[in-house]
Amino acid sequence: MPQTLLDPGLAFGELAVPTASLDRLPVGDQARIVTVLGDPRTRRRLLEMGLCPGVLITNVRRAPMRDPIAYQVRGYHLSLRAEQAEHVIVTTDLSVEISAGTHPANTTEATAGSRKV
Amino acid sequence: MPDWIQHAIVAVIVLTCLILLIRRFRRSPRHGGKACDSCPSRDRH
Amino acid sequence: MLAPTLPTPQKPPPVPAKFKMPDLLAPPAAATAAASSSPIRRVALAGNPNAGKTTVFNALTGLRQKVANYPGITVEKKTGRARLADGTWLEVLDLPGTYSLEPQSPDEAIAATILRDQREDTPAPDVVIAVVDASNLARNLFLVSQLLELGLPIVVALNMMDVAERQGLTVDPVALSEALHLPVIPIIGHQGKGIDALKTAIATASAVPPLPAWNLPEALWEELHRLTPILLEHAPGAFPETPVDPSRTAPVFIAARRLLAAETGPLLKKLHENPHVSAALAASLERLAALKIDPMQADIVARYGWIDTLVTAAVVTTPVAPGARAQKRWSERLDAVLLHPIAGLAIFAVVMAGVFVTIFTIAGPLNDAFSDAISWLGAVGFSGLDGGPLRSLLLDGIVAGVASVVVFVPQIALLFLCLGILEDSGYLARAAFLMDRLLAKVGLHGKSFIPLLSSFACAIPGIMATRTIDSRRERLGTILVAPFMSCSARLPVYALLIGAFFASAGPLVQGGLLLGCYALGIAAAAVVAWAFGLRARRRGERGSTFILELPTYKRPQASLVAWQVWNGCKAFLTKAGTTIFCLTVLIWAACTYPGAPDAARTTAADQAEQFVRTAATAETQPHEVDAAIATARTNAEAQTDLEHSIAGRLGHLIEPAIEPLGFDWKIGVGLVGAFAAREVFNSTLAVIYNLGARDADDITDLSTAIRTDRRADGTLIWRPLTAVSLLVWFVLAMQCISTTAVVRRETGGWTWPMIQLVGMNIMAYIASLIVFQGGRWLGY
Numbered sequence: 001m002p003q004t005l006l007d008p009g010l011a012f013g014e015l016a017v018p019t020a021s022l023d024r025l026p027v028g029d030q031a032r033i034v035t036v037l038g039d040p041r042t043r044r045r046l047l048e049m050g051l052c053p054g055v056l057i058t059n060v061r062r063a064p065m066r067d068p069i070a071y072q073v074r075g076y077h078l079s080l081r082a083e084q085a086e087h088v089i090v091t092t093d094l095s096v097e098i099s100a101g102t103h104p105a106n107t108t109e110a111t112a113g114s115r116k117v
Numbered sequence: 118m119p120d121w122i123q124h125a126i127v128a129v130i131v132l133t134c135l136i137l138l139i140r141r142f143r144r145s146p147r148h149g150g151k152a153c154d155s156c157p158s159r160d161r162h
Numbered sequence: 163m164l165a166p167t168l169p170t171p172q173k174p175p176p177v178p179a180k181f182k183m184p185d186l187l188a189p190p191a192a193a194t195a196a197a198s199s200s201p202i203r204r205v206a207l208a209g210n211p212n213a214g215k216t217t218v219f220n221a222l223t224g225l226r227q228k229v230a231n232y233p234g235i236t237v238e239k240k241t242g243r244a245r246l247a248d249g250t251w252l253e254v255l256d257l258p259g260t261y262s263l264e265p266q267s268p269d270e271a272i273a274a275t276i277l278r279d280q281r282e283d284t285p286a287p288d289v290v291i292a293v294v295d296a297s298n299l300a301r302n303l304f305l306v307s308q309l310l311e312l313g314l315p316i317v318v319a320l321n322m323m324d325v326a327e328r329q330g331l332t333v334d335p336v337a338l339s340e341a342l343h344l345p346v347i348p349i350i351g352h353q354g355k356g357i358d359a360l361k362t363a364i365a366t367a368s369a370v371p372p373l374p375a376w377n378l379p380e381a382l383w384e385e386l387h388r389l390t391p392i393l394l395e396h397a398p399g400a401f402p403e404t405p406v407d408p409s410r411t412a413p414v415f416i417a418a419r420r421l422l423a424a425e426t427g428p429l430l431k432k433l434h435e436n437p438h439v440s441a442a443l444a445a446s447l448e449r450l451a452a453l454k455i456d457p458m459q460a461d462i463v464a465r466y467g468w469i470d471t472l473v474t475a476a477v478v479t480t481p482v483a484p485g486a487r488a489q490k491r492w493s494e495r496l497d498a499v500l501l502h503p504i505a506g507l508a509i510f511a512v513v514m515a516g517v518f519v520t521i522f523t524i525a526g527p528l529n530d531a532f533s534d535a536i537s538w539l540g541a542v543g544f545s546g547l548d549g550g551p552l553r554s555l556l557l558d559g560i561v562a563g564v565a566s567v568v569v570f571v572p573q574i575a576l577l578f579l580c581l582g583i584l585e586d587s588g589y590l591a592r593a594a595f596l597m598d599r600l601l602a603k604v605g606l607h608g609k610s611f612i613p614l615l616s617s618f619a620c621a622i623p624g625i626m627a628t629r630t631i632d633s634r635r636e637r638l639g640t641i642l643v644a645p646f647m648s649c650s651a652r653l654p655v656y657a658l659l660i661g662a663f664f665a666s667a668g669p670l671v672q673g674g675l676l677l678g679c680y681a682l683g684i685a686a687a688a689v690v691a692w693a694f695g696l697r698a699r700r701r702g703e704r705g706s707t708f709i710l711e712l713p714t715y716k717r718p719q720a721s722l723v724a725w726q727v728w729n730g731c732k733a734f735l736t737k738a739g740t741t742i743f744c745l746t747v748l749i750w751a752a753c754t755y756p757g758a759p760d761a762a763r764t765t766a767a768d769q770a771e772q773f774v775r776t777a778a779t780a781e782t783q784p785h786e787v788d789a790a791i792a793t794a795r796t797n798a799e800a801q802t803d804l805e806h807s808i809a810g811r812l813g814h815l816i817e818p819a820i821e822p823l824g825f826d827w828k829i830g831v832g833l834v835g836a837f838a839a840r841e842v843f844n845s846t847l848a849v850i851y852n853l854g855a856r857d858a859d860d861i862t863d864l865s866t867a868i869r870t871d872r873r874a875d876g877t878l879i880w881r882p883l884t885a886v887s888l889l890v891w892f893v894l895a896m897q898c899i900s901t902t903a904v905v906r907r908e909t910g911g912w913t914w915p916m917i918q919l920v921g922m923n924i925m926a927y928i929a930s931l932i933v934f935q936g937g938r939w940l941g942y
Contacts, residue, residue: 040424040458041266047462048262050301061501070501075331076298123552130555131751134744138838141741142899 018093022057023069023085030058031090034098038087050074051088054098204253204285205364208273208309209293210302211259214321217351218293219256222361239284246365247358255287261301263308264425277312280428289367290316291360296326296333296348299477300469306342307465310374311416315367318346319360324353331477338476343371352722373412376468381453382422382460385446389418389439396438400429422446422457493715500589506596513589517580518680519673521573522660528572529661533863536565551754558852559750560743563845566864567738570654570844571731577650578730579723581619586718586726590615604688605695610640614687617647618680619730621901625908639694641905642918643687645896648680650734651840655892658844659885662865675889682893686925738841746845749809749835753853758806763799770798804853823891823927824884824934828871837897883942887934895926 025031033055036046050073051057060077061070068079091098207215223242240256257276258269265271272281279286292309294302309316320335339346345363349356378386393401393414401413420430421443433439450457500506540561584590597611606614610628617624621644628640648656660675758766774790804810805827812834813827820830828850836843844864851867871879896902896919905915 052463074300123550127551134747138744
C-alpha cells in the first residue's frame, strides 16, 4: 500500500483525472474521494467515519494556523488534522465515476483513455 | 456555662471532625467511583 | 458442514454477489423463554459519542445511578435502574460512546468487549439500546450495522429528532424500522420525549434481528466460503453452540469476515493462534491482494452502501422552515467569524477576559453584602454565650472560617454561569477546534481540550475525562498538567488576595490579575507538557487521531445552564459545609491549644502597652490612650496564645523556609492547611486573624485584617508584592489530596502522582521566590 502522497494535479497513469490530497482542497470547494491511504488504523477510522471512495466531501473551514480543517461529508461536520486529511486522495472532477472498491493499489494504474478509475 | 463543660464540648466537636475527615479521605481512593463526591462533575466523556 | 441456506462454494453465483446471511430470527418461544428466566432485564446503551446516550440514560434512570470502575482498566462503569410501566425494573448500563466495534481506545474496547460477551465482570445485556443521532444518521448507522451482528435484540432510540428537523431532515422512523427489522422509537432525549415508548419497546424486545444483506465483491464472498468450514473444523471450541443457532454458522461466518477485515479482539486473537486458520487466512489475503481487493475497505464500503439505501428510504429533505433556515444561516455566519484564523483567536481571548472581569465587577459588591450578613449573624447569634473556648470555636473558628470561603459563592456561581453558557451554545467546541493546533504543538491532543477545560472547575472530573484519549503518552501528559488549570477551589484564594490588595485599582486591574493567574497556569502547563513530550518526540512517536464534531449553535437552554450553576454551587457549598468545616474546626483547635503560659502573655502585653505609650502624642486624650492600651494588651495576649499553639509553633518552624518568598508564619500555617483543600487557606487565615484579635463581638473582615497586620515593630506584614507572590504559589502548587488520589488511580501507581506533587511544588517555590525577590529588587 503506497504511503506516499500524490502531487496535486498528477494524473493517475494515463488518466486525465486531477487528484490531490484532501488537505489541499481549498476552502468552500467540493471534491470526490478517490482513495484512502495511510496506516491501517487511520485508514480504518477514516473509512468508518464515512470517508469512502466515491463520496462527496466539502471543505467548510480551516482553523487558525490552517489546522484542523472542518469538512462536511455524508451530511455531517467532521474535523480532521491536516496530517490525517493528507491520507485522503480526492478529485475535484465530480463527473468521474469512482467505484467504492478503489484500492490504493489501484491508483497507480489506469486504462488508457478510460474515465473510470 | 462552667469552663470545663465548654472544654468538653469543644473536645467532642474537634474529635468528631477529625474522625469524619479521616473517614472521608480514606474513602476516596478506594472507592471505585468519583473520588470527590463534592466536586462539580459534568459528564463530558 | 455448511448450513443449507448458504450457496455451496463450487457454484459461484452468476450475478454480482449479494451475500445473504443465515436468518437468525429466533423462534419466539425460545427467545421469550430466555427472557422470562430472569426477573430483571439488563439493557445496555450503545451509540456514537454525542448521540445523547447519557441524556437517555439519565431520562431512564433518573437519580438511581451508580458510577464505578471496570476492574483492571480505568474506564467508568455507569449503571442504573429504570422502572417500567408494569412495575418491573430494568438494569441499565451506559456504555462508553464509540464509533465502531473495532476499538481504537480503551473506552471503545470496553463497549466492544461487553457487547460481545467477552468480559467476565460484565455479561452481555439482554437488549441493546442503540442511540442514534437522527441528524447524523449515516455515520450512526455504521455502528448499528455492527450491532446487528451480535445476535442480540436491539431497540433503536432515534434521538435528536428536533435537531434533524432544524436542519431540514425528516427521518421516518417507520420506514427505518421496516428496513432494519428493528423497533425504532423516535425520541428527543433532552426534553424527555419518547422515553415511555422506549421503555415499552425495551420491555417487549425479544426477537434477534436478521442480518442485513450487503454487497461484497465476489472474490471476497468466495474467500468467506473457503474460510468458514476451516474455522468450523479446526476451531470449533471458539464458537459456542446456542439454542438458536446449533450449527453456529452465523457467528463463524462473521468471524471469518472479521478475520479478513483485519479486526481485533480476544476471539480473533485465539483464532490467529491456530496454525490452520492463520495459514488459510494468509492464503485468502494473498489471493485478494492479487485482485486488488482490500477486505477491510470492501466490508466498510459495503456497509455504507446498505446504509445509503436506508437513508434514501427513510430520510426526506424537507424545505426548512424559515425560522430554522434563518437559524442555520446565522450558525454559518457565526462560524465564519468565530472560527476565522485570526479574528477567532482574538475573540476567544476577549471572551475569556470578559468572563473574568465580569466576575469581579458583579461579584465584588455581592461579596461585601455576604460578608456583612455573616458578620451580623455572628454578632447577633452568639451574643448569648460568654467568652470561653466554646464561643471561640463557634465564632472565631466555625463561623469565621467557613464564612471566609462561602462568601465567594457569587464568584463560583458566575464562573459556572459563564462556562455553562459558552458550552451550551456550542462555542466551546469551536474553541476546541481553535486550540487543537496549539495543543498539538506542545504535544497534547485536541481531545485534551475538554478534560483540561473541565479542570478549570475541578481537576478530578477533568482527569477522569482523559479516558477518551487513545494514546497513553498524550493521556498521561494531559493528566500531569490538568492541575495547572486553576480550579474553582483556588478562586476564593485569588479573590481574597486580589480583592484585599488591588480593590482600589478597579475591576479592570482585578480582572486582569485574575486572567493573569489563569494564563500563568496555562503557560506552565504548556511548558511542562512540551518538556514531557520531548522524549517521545525524539523517538518519533506520532500523535493520535483527532476527530471532533462541531455541534450546531443553539441558544443556551436557560434550564440547563441554571442546573449547571446550581450543581456547581451545590458542590462548592457541600464541600464547604463538610470538608472545609471539619478542617476549620481542626485548624481552630491547632491554633488555640495549648495556650501560652501566663508569663509570656504578660510580657507581650507589657510590650504592646509600651508601644502604645510611645506612639501617643501630647494631644492624645488620656481616655483614648487607655482604650488603645486595653485593646493592644488584649490583642498582644491573643497573639501570644496563637504563637504558642500547635499551629503557631509549626508556622514558626517553617517560617525560615518561606520567608524568602515573602510569607510569614501565619501564611505558612495557611499553606499547610491548604494542602488538604485550597479554600482552607482562607478559613485558616480567618481563624488566625479572628483569634489574634479577640476584641469585639463581630467577625474581623479578613481583607482588612491582612492588609493592616503588623509585626511587633510596627511594619506591615503584607504588601501587594506578598499577595502576588502568594498568587503565583497557588497557581503552580499541587495542593489537593483528592486530586493526587485520583491521579494515582488513573495512572495505576504512585510514581506519577508523586512526581506531579513534588515537581509542581518545587516549581511553585522557585517561581514565588523569583517573583518576590525580583519584585523587591525592582523596588516594590
